[in-house]
Amino acid sequence: MTALGGIAVGPLTSPVHAQAFPAKPIKILIGVPPGGTQDVLTRAIANYLRDSMGPIIIEHKSGANGNIAMEAAKAAEPDGHTLVLGTASMLAMNPHTYREVRFDSLKDYEPIVLGARFELAMNVHPDVPANTLAELIAWAKANPAKASFASYGAGTPSHFLGEMLNEAAGIKMTHVPYRGSAGARQDILGGQIPIFFDVVGGTVNHFRAGRVKVLATSGSTRSPFLPDVPTFVELGYPKVTATAWFSYLAPAKTPKAVVDRLNSEFNKAINSREVRQQLLTAGMYPVGGTRAELAQKIREDSAQWARVVKATGFVAS
Secondary structure, three states, X not given: OEEEOOOOOOOOOOOOOOOOOOOOOEEEEEOOOOOOHHHHHHHHHHHHXXXXXXXXXXXXXXXXXXXXXXXXXXXXXXOOOEEEEEEHHHHHHHHHHOOOOOOOOOOOEEEEEEEEEEEEEEEEOOOOOOOOHHHHHHHHHHOOOOOEEEEOOOOOHHHHHHHHHHHHHOOOOEEEEOOOHHHHHHHHHHOXXXXXXXXXXXXXXXXXXXXXXXXXXXXXXOOOOOOOOOEOOOOOOOOOOOEEEEEEEEEOOOOHHHHXXXXXXXXXHHOOHHXXXXXXXXXXXXOOOOHHHHHHHHHHHHHHHHHHHHHHOOOOO
């Protein structure tokens, strides 16, 4: 557990809780191990907000693709002092991939803000004899025993991007799930796994150093971080698209004045020059916006991924 920040200041009177907010350090739950892009985003926001909101504690509750963190946030006191970083996987995919999910992505939480979004990139180890997507597909067809791909978690955009390519290209790459990006990234750099659908931010430096080849990205248009790399759409696979995102939520019934204050403060951070620069450096696009926009994003992506999950037949164990 890591504490960031200074002294809590900035009073807010709530019609429900007649006390200053925040009255104690705010805790943000993250559903993956430390060291990933979720840390980068949350630490950047926490550092910016320490003067106006006081210390912000980051607590990692990894497991079950984020479900453990979501359940802990659902059970927390609805006073704004416990938040959760909700991902596209946790909010829009898990309800369709797990047989039992003990939370409702909209009913059990108050949306605060959409923090950042990002695309994924198809990383290939240099030893794989393929320099284009077409060559990779031909190699996978000719070498089914060797053709495996890593994801940063079963039931995530990283996983389903590989499955969508399998279906679209008529190949059968074997999925190898990891718990977060760090282990998968280490193994593709070491040659233990030939393919990894990584976030663009985790790809750029390794690509520039020649440690991986990047054959395609998952957005509808080219990534400004990898402008010379074509998209799957450009290469003839219009249905092979995926974007991921990070958001922040509070437990349901958190007072409106509190979540409105959180939305305002988080937007200030996300739109600040220093936080934007940190996110762009990490390969993320700062977003921000209203609480209603986040709720709509969850609804739209949930409907989209429900169709993909049903088509693959995947069920999380």
